[in-house]
Amino acid sequence: MDFLTTVLLLLVGAGGGVAAANVLRKRTGLTDVRHESTLLLERIEKVFKVVMAEGYFSEIYNYQDQKKILYLLNDPKKAMVIAKSKVLVGFDFAKVRFQLPDAANRTLVIEAFPEPEVLSIDTDYRFYDIQAGILNHFNGTDYTQILSEAKQVMNERAMQSDLPKIANNQIQYMMYQLSSSMGWHLELPEADQRRLDALKAKAEHDELPIKAVLPTSNESGRSQS
Structure with missing residues (x-):
């Protein structure tokens, strides 16, 4: 007991x-x-990419998926994503083709210059109004697809903005300034040379440095927001 x-x-x-x-x-x-994180470093690459413009964008992305139940009834699911992004546009200098520098005449000739490209997109996503169907539910693959499509839309919108033009102007000004500071003459491809000459002519007409006639990427980004 x-x-x-x-x-x-x-x-x-x-x-x-x-x-x-x-x-x-x-x-x-x-x-x-409890939180656990595993970091895996896959590879390290040497690059020579230069950012010449940045823009800030906001996007409302609507996702909808229709699914039929027994081929008769619609069972839709939808979501709204608000994305705010900082987009960096610049150049990959590995794609630039130079002639051998003419040291006697102190001339540097660029045969071909790459087109500006989006170097990175830093995006903050927020999901709103998520509505799942009766049987048509959201899964991990759906969210991955939504974010991928929203990022692609942001990439296209950035390239349709003034950012590529601003980046072109900035890189030509930078190379012109760098070569001039060393007493060298810079020769660009025909289209780029015309653009640089136009910038120099405008600056001389207004009696301003070239940088003063260049638009700013922040203004371009905000105008697209």
């Missing part, structure tokens, strides 16, 4: 301790949340 009494007392005490701990945890708001 003494043994059974001891066992019962131990069980009651343990149960009371667990109950008291749960009550205390609820009152203090303590939660046991």
